[in-house]
Amino acid sequence: MASFLLSLVAFSILTASVATLTLNDVRYVVTNNATNTLGGERYDSEVGADFTVQVLRNATVFVWKVFEQGPDERKDVHEVHLYVRSADGIANTDGGSNIFVSADYIGNFSGDVRPFLTGVLYHEVTHVWQWNGQGTAPGGLTEGIADYVMFKAGMLGWGKPGAGSRWDEGYEVTAMFLDYCASFKSSFVADLNKLMKDKYSDGHFQTLLGKPLDQLWADYKAKYGGGGQAVKHPSMHRNI
Numbered sequence: 001m002a003s004f005l006l007s008l009v010a011f012s013i014l015t016a017s018v019a020t021l022t023l024n025d026v027r028y029v030v031t032n033n034a035t036n037t038l039g040g041e042r043y044d045s046e047v048g049a050d051f052t053v054q055v056l057r058n059a060t061v062f063v064w065k066v067f068e069q070g071p072d073e074r075k076d077v078h079e080v081h082l083y084v085r086s087a088d089g090i091a092n093t094d095g096g097s098n099i100f101v102s103a104d105y106i107g108n109f110s111g112d113v114r115p116f117l118t119g120v121l122y123h124e125v126t127h128v129w130q131w132n133g134q135g136t137a138p139g140g141l142t143e144g145i146a147d148y149v150m151f152k153a154g155m156l157g158w159g160k161p162g163a164g165s166r167w168d169e170g171y172e173v174t175a176m177f178l179d180y181c182a183s184f185k186s187s188f189v190a191d192l193n194k195l196m197k198d199k200y201s202d203g204h205f206q207t208l209l210g211k212p213l214d215q216l217w218a219d220y221k222a223k224y225g226g227g228g229q230a231v232k233h234p235s236m237h238r239n240i
């Protein structure tokens with residue numbers, strides 16, 4: 001009897017909350033490990049694993065495009081896993097190809113969960129594929145590149161050109177600065193990411209744009225004086 005119940009539970013977990021998709025040699029697996037929580041139930045009814053694997057796939061293809069990477073230039077990743085689980089925060093990765101999304105955050109979210117989570121996942125999926133200079137890149141830069149990808153996808157619901165006090169403050173501050181750098185060379189972020197395969201150096205900015213990083217940041221601040229036009233996407237909130 002006990003084993004019968006156990007297999008019934010396992011069966012319902014499998015049917016209700018797991019989805020996989022394989023494309024271009026990458027397998028995407030989404031598992032809801034929080035089906036017994038209100039947030040996990042809300043995830044299943046308002047988002048769903050079938051939708052989420054598609055977002056992971058779409059975001060991956062988009063990241064490869066922003067990074068201008070052909071099949072031979074990408075990270076050697078063939079499985080991306082996403083787990084919905086009870087946790088603090090909103091979402092994170094383990095530094096590899098596992099993504100975690102907080103069921104509690106979804107349970108408490110006010111608004112349309114699908115577009116919100118889609119934006120968050122473009123950010124997290126960027127972390128799966130980006131280079132970080134073998135750990136030498138500033139964390140603010142890798143977070144800024146992840147927000148830059150959201151921005152290019154039209155999913156960054158915050159950010160204002162010229163804002164911030166340091167180029168590597170991270171998130172939208174760095175993303176808007178990278179967008180300024182890309183105004184001189186459209187492949188800038190792709191090129192920077194390629195240089196970061198082996199090692200990060202501030203000198204990469206000079207190599208790519210012919211100006212030192214400090215000078216670029218000073219020019220950028222002078223151009224906007226801290227007050228450019230805010231980026232707005234109606235379904236997004238500044239909360240990751």
Ligand SMILES: *[C@@H]1O[C@H](CO)[C@@H](O)[C@H](O)[C@H]1NC(C)=O
Nearest residue numbers: 031032033034083084085100
């Ligand atoms: C999710 O649940 C599965 C099946 O119970 C388990 O093997 C796995 O470790 C869990 N993962 C996380 C991240 O909680």
Ligand SMILES: *[C@@H]1O[C@H](CO)[C@@H](O)[C@H](O)[C@H]1NC(C)=O
Nearest residue numbers: 051052053054055057058118
């Ligand atoms: C994924 O991309 C395809 C093709 O652009 C689109 O039709 C589909 O709606 C996207 N799916 C999601 C979940 O965003």
Ligand SMILES: *[C@@H]1O[C@H](CO)[C@@H](O)[C@H](O)[C@H]1NC(C)=O
Nearest residue numbers: 038039103104105106107108
């Ligand atoms: C809201 O978040 C708290 C913890 O941050 C959690 O305990 C609670 O279950 C969440 N509410 C819902 C409806 O998910």
